Amino acid sequence: MAADGAVEPGPPGSATAPSTSPARGPAPGDLFRPISAEDEEQQPTEIESLCMNCYRNGMTRLLLTKIPFFREIIVSSFSCEHCGWNNTEIQSAGRIQDQGVRYTLTVRAQEDMNREVVKTDSATTRIPELDFEIPPFSQKGALTTVEGLISRAISGLEQDQPTRRAKEETIAERIDEFIVKLKELKQVSSPFTLVIDDPSGNSFVENPHAPGKDDALLITHYNRTPQQEEVLGLQAQVSEEKPEEEDLRNEVLQFKTNCPECNAPAETNMKLVQIPHFKEVIIMATNCENCGHRTNEVKSGGAVEPLGTRITLHITDPSDMTRDLLKSETCSVEIPELEFELGMAVLGGKFTTLEGLLKDIRELVTKNPFTLGDSSNPGQTEKLQEFSWRLDQIIEGNVKAHFIMDDPAGNSYLQNVYAPEDDPEMKVEHYKRTFNQNEELGLNDMQTEGYETGLAPQR
Template sequence: MCSVEQNPIFRDLSAEDPDPEVTEVESLCMNCHANGMTRLLLTRIPYYKNVVLMSFSCEECGYQNNEIQPGGAYAEFGVRWKLHVEQPADLNRQVVKSDYTRVRIPELDFEIPAQSQKGEVTTVEGIIARAVAGLTQDQASRRAEHPAAAEQIDAFVRRLQGARQLDKRWTLELEDASGNCFVENPEAPRKDSRCERTEFTRTTDQDHMLGIFTHEEVSDAPASNPSLLTPSDPSHNTYEQLVADEVLQFPTNCPDCNAPAATNMKLTKIPYFKEVVIMATVCDACGHRTNEVKSGGGVEEKGVRFEVRVASRDDFSRDILKSETCSMEIPELELEVGGRALGGRFSTAEGLLRATAAQLRTSPAWGTRGGRPPVYRGSWTPWRRSWSASAR
């Protein structure tokens, strides 16, 4: 058998790449209905995420169009952002919004519904500028045909321009069911005093909007391919098999470059605690490595809080099991690692500190390239889930 070199599907965005692997597709121009050319580039913006860049151009009429689409997995939860715009610096905050981001300004009774605009990387002021441009593009003909409606739009545009000039304080609210939405924190790593971020569980309708369905909802799955839901071997993927086998390996995709990779999974028992599932993924294409620990049992009735005083070097060697929902705080350093940050880990006190420092070095103040970075007082926000969510 001949070996085939695997390259990352999403490469770093760089002008030095000699072969960016641009895909060209002949497509219809929506302006003159002639044949144009669409170019697709799968790339990875440093410290952001995997994206698909699309560029269309028509030689007949000169029409051009550019779009950006996320190339990664949806987050496990939806996200809501609430920014209190009080200073001119707030207008310059970076905002990343996907196709499923809903934008609201309650003070102006203004809303941009989800899926009404394409995803983009912009600023707070850019959101208002795009809204003003969209409202005023047909005002010339509207004033001639519908003068009353044109006057109402002009009045509302003046209110938007007032918000753009920051005549008074206002609030920007973003809601994204996909979880791929972000607002920059210019004060990072300190806590953002004017911006709040909360997560929410998606409804069934929102899951369907994103194309997420359960096996029960796919009614024709058993008829078309029963093996998708029912294993042929009764002992296949059972709990007993996980206990008996030493290491299970199954194919998946790299959470960083999306190239084919293999994930190893092992069920083990931590002494004096419980059984856990250890998963590790190594990508041969880009070298990305992930390891994660998940509980092998159910959720306990009550939460638990541990306080460890590190007084000697021996305390750094204490074994620590950190779950996905575990938060960590070091008051002396004013450091707070939020829930689901760093993923689940079975490590030591020193190992957690090293992992936190490593992600701080690779994650800038306004985003991250992958995973869930540590959060200083809730200021930084993760972009992508770790392996467990991206391979679901």
């Protein structure tokens, strides 16, 4: 639970002109003196300032002091004799420290309530036993005591209670109960923990045993996170690491080419796509504005795999037609029920669905120019029509069939809808290529080892 806003009404008044009385303060060359009530020479500097409550002139007093075993701070106090408004806050006179600091104080006795505390506006105050937290920048910095911190939180919660009781009585009652718990802490009837976490490193909790160790106080220094650096207005450190390589997955590249139909200048679009549970592929598409010809092609983005791949899918449901499919140029397709086999390089590389590939196969077979026109064989035409009809039955899900993809290069893929679990209707086999398959892929005459040392074998 967080305190309702800062207790202090606001910052000191805006300075207008120095007071007519001479400024009093430390002697030159010794601006920051250790804080002490017995030091008669340690007098605040007075500046006449504008009151932000009644807009008349009040008085701001600045005291430059040094807290023992800590660092220099500036205590500013504003008071207005006309309306009675006053405000007090502290500011660190030094820079933001290299590390943040976290003070964890176990309050066991009444003496611990009198410990001096410097809390900057960037510090977070927590009491874990009550699940209570004062967020950073919700209160101005203060030079106070542990008891003063708790009293300040109580005042902040009580500030708007009359309004809450009129509008939200239930919430007001809960806050009243919580205020009672905070007041009980001031009696130290049982030990509790006070945590002050300041990423600027400029907060402080007094160690009355200094320079000895304080068993009740744990001080932890830590490196700030980038978010804390940003909140404090610090510039993030420039990384000395090498810049990351450009990610081409989110970019479509274009290059000039000629239309394969009319040879007119055209552009080919190319994009790198990551297929889930597989590898990267390169999709290329060409659209000719002159003749309207369109073509697309898929290339594997990786190397030839050490083993070939054979994928067998038992088509049992129409939903199988929606499976994503990657057919490389080196992949052959077989449908045993139709006694059909499509060799390598036919249809080229494709990234489509199973239905899309089967329709491409039907179009390829039925629109063959050697089976059309006057020179066509009637018997052959009937077979093609029957093949087309049976293939349509498979596409529509009326007939079960097996679909086999055999790729010696291992660069083809058929979606597993159960991934990462095994697909009961799909079988993936990896096999060692034969000499003839390596010959077709050009691997038998390919030598990629030994060139750096000059030990490449002679063929």
